[in-house]
Amino acid sequence: MGWGAAVSLLRAGIQTAGCDVVEETLERFSEAGGRPAVTPAEAARDADVVFVFVVNAQQAQAVLFGGRGAVSAAPLGAVFVLCTTIPPAEAVRIAADLVAAGMAVIDAPVSGGAAKAGSGELTIIASGAAKAFDKAAPALEAVSTKVFRLGEAPGVGSKIKMINQLLAGVHIAAMAEAMVLATREGLDLQTVYDVICDSAGGSWMFENRGRQVVEGDYTPFSAVDIFVKDLGIVSQTAADADLPLSQAALALFTQASAQGLGREADAAVAKILADRAGVKLP
Amino acid sequence: MGWGAAVSLLRAGIQTAGCDVVEETLERFSEAGGRPAVTPAEAARDADVVFVFVVNAQQAQAVLFGGRGAVSAAPLGAVFVLCTTIPPAEAVRIAADLVAAGMAVIDAPVSGGAAKAGSGELTIIASGAAKAFDKAAPALEAVSTKVFRLGEAPGVGSKIKMINQLLAGVHIAAMAEAMVLATREGLDLQTVYDVICDSAGGSWMFENRGRQVVEGDYTPFSAVDIFVKDLGIVSQTAADADLPLSQAALALFTQASAQGLGREADAAVAKILADRAGVKLP
Structure with a gap:
């Protein structure tokens, strides 16, 4: 997704530096017209806006505040756009540390995957200061078609992303149960798919991921391990609140990963x- | 829903008899231009098409084959349109008994609720013989805007309705978890609703039932006990197939009913x- 966002920025005529751990990616980025950077610090030098696309809170912490982290080199007032899905409490903590270091922050988890990032069509679920949004506006516009602005408080973007992932994860698991029961009952899965997409049992995920099961094509637009992580965030944040469907879905993704x-x-x-x-699926 | 379908038939100019256990309903039906019938047999006399709207398989059995049941009086070749959500195995058995009695059958569970029945806008998920569909066509058209024709075999309609109810029930429970976690995190539920309806976590049920939670309005368009029954059908049919989300949702609806x-x-x-x-919801 970071690659996709970076090339969308270039396409919009915005000078862009990019850092990645894979050297080959940096070479490709140079060929695409970007400035390759070997460290986050190098990428953030002179930046107005710094996008952070990593996998989890630990990586976010490292690329921001670790050795040769972005914060060490970024100019005061740079806007950090935190696009990783991380626990809301971590988003709040990291945002506070960034502000303490003289930076601005947008808590901005995204949805849409690598493909939408590459076409500049992400959805951004964001909260942060108005001035940060103003300064980052051209960059946000380059990578997204929709920005939900959810107020000033950091954490709100991450909280709503977490709620979205709760629903998305449960809906994928529910789709799986539906397809397995349908198969067991001898139904034609394409017919089930067509009827459900047009009925009260439909969901965005059923429509999107149900097609993969019908076609037996498990190309990973988004992987099992993403939901191990994201439903893990739900579980960790919910703590003692009992959310049995989220737990059941997390157990399924965890088992799938273990296998x-x-x-x-x-x-x-x-x-x-x-x-x-x-039963045997297609 | 039976009332709604009956007045939709009248509105289409189709002579309609109606049977209900509530005397007042029969009086209202008479005023609306229908022919009130005190027993299913009386309603089915001379009928070309007999709709069955009851709550469960036991009631369907009773109104069809019990004392003064519809089958005892219906003319040979009458088309029975079975609109109740019942276990697929029961639909198959009842259909076989109807055919043995010289009747035609459409396994035709519906969705849309009482409101859509009254406006003639039901969705019908149906399987049955082509000749039965032909004979029932004007009546089906009067009560529905969409008929999924899923082949000749009775049971297919009920099976796909069951799959739909699995998804619908799980999605309602997932919506509930999402709203409770969002409340716990101090989020504005209207904002959550708006973002999710436009994101990958969306579902037909989130959009429809989520609004009820946001507004704190629990007017029963469809009641908790419907999902106790329908997820019970899933559980009973799935037997030893492990469907953990359906089970978790069924447990929630069952507890709600018990309370x-x-x-x-x-x-x-x-x-x-x-x-x-x-936490406290609106």
Whole structure:
């Protein structure tokens, strides 16, 4: 997603530096017209806006505040756009540390995946100071078609992203149960898919991921391990609040990951349920 | 829903008899231009098409084959349109008994609720013989805007309705979890609603029932007890196939019913989760 966002920025005529741990990616980025940077600090030098696309809170902490982290080199007042899905409490803490270091922050988890990042069509669920939004506006516009502005408080963006991931994860697992039961009952999955997409049982995820199960194509637009992480954030944040469906979905994704499906498409949780039910999916 | 379908038939100029256990309903039906019938047999006399709108398989069995049941009086070749959500195995058995009695059958569970029935806008998920569909066509058209024709085999309609109810029930429970966690995190529920409806976490049920939670309005368009029944059908049919989300949702609806919420809107499962989490919904 970071790659996609970076090339969308270049396409919009915005001078862009990019840092990645894979050297080959930096070479490609140079060929695409970007400035390759070997460290986050090097990428953030002279930046007005710094996008952070990493996997989890630990990585975010490292690229921001670690050795050769971005904050060490960024000019005062640079806007950090935190695009990683991390626990809301971590988003709040990191934002406070950035502000203490003289930076501005937008808590800005995204949805849309690598493809939408590359076409500049991300959805950004964001909270932060108005001045930060103003300064980052051209960059945000280059990478997204929709920005939800949810007030000034850091954490709100991450909280609503967490709620979205709760629903998305449960809906994928529910789709998997539906497809497995339909298979067991001898139904034609394409027919089930068509009827459900047009009925009260429909969901964005059923429509999107159900197609993968019908076609037996588990190309990972988003992987099982993403939901191990994101439903883990739900579980960790919910603490003692009992959310049985989220827990059941997390258990399925965790089992799928443990069985070696972590890098397959998230819809591959259906394989776990199919095994348990003794049915064969397409 | 039976009332709604009956007045939709009248509005289409189709002579309609109606049977209900509530005498007042029969009086209203007479005033609306229908022919009131005190028994199913009386309603089915001379009928070309017989709609069955009851609550469960036991009631369907009774109104069809019990004393003064419809089958005893219906002419040979009458088309029975079975609109109740019942276990697919029951639909198959009842259809076989109807065929053995010289009747035609459409396995035709519906969705849309009483309101859509009254406006002639039901969705019908149907399987049955082509000749039965032909004969029932004007009546089906009067009560619905969409008929999914899913082949000849009875049971297919009921199976796909069951799959739809699995998803619908799980999605309602997931919506409830999302709203409870959002409340616990201090988020504005209207904002959450607006963002999710436009994101990958969206579902038909989130959009429809989430609004009820945001507004604190639990008017029962469809009640908790409907999902106790329909997820019970899923559980019974799935037998030894492990469907953990459906089971978790069924447990929530069952607990809500046990706590006296059975006749409230199905979205009232959110109250159970809110209690457990110690938060107060609107």
